[in-house]
Amino acid sequence: DIVMTQSPVSLAVSLGERATINCTSSQSVLYTYNNKNYLVWYQHKPGQPPKLLIYWASTRESGVPDRFSGSGSETDFTLTISSLQAEDVAVYYCQQYYATPWTFGQGTKVEIK
């Protein structure tokens, strides 16, 4: 299985400040034939299902605010919230779909400082 490791486990950021979450995969999730990284980011709030934020590592889902951005390639990825808003308090997960079983990071809890 591809192991996904996120850091930090939790993060407290002041409103309007930048939040950065890292995700590392135990093997590359880049398919060279199409040059796509098979990685997504989800936002998960209590009592709600996870919400897709970013796919193909850097493509923002329709309707997702542009303060959310994804970057990285092969094994190292980052989700950045450029200016944290109160409604961004949640747990964020990365997940690879390069190979089954699909696997998730353990999650990063983002809070307001």
Add this chain to the structure above:
Amino acid sequence: QVQLQESGPGLVKPSETLSLTCTVSGGSISSDYWSWIRQPPGKGLEWIGYIYYGGSTIYNPSLESRVTISIDTSKSQFSLKLTSVTAADTAMYYCARAESGDYVDSWGRGTLVTVSS
């Protein structure tokens, strides 16, 4: 916008079979890949497996010996069966759609299943 809704018992006894159904509306079930994902209380997300509308399946090897996912396109439903459950199977169970078999883009709201006598 496709919508998914899980249904099934919220309480299952140890050693018995957990059975859940996901009803799809607002879109066709006769395309895409349909998945089950779970989250034990206080823990992270675990992918259980998926089924293609044509019936082919792929399961997480960690659960493969106990899992069956099936699909009924005439009812726009797909289902999960997990046999010989234990307390470790207590979790929020989500059904989800993976368009084109890639990433999950739509989720049901989830249903909590507790394994207890």
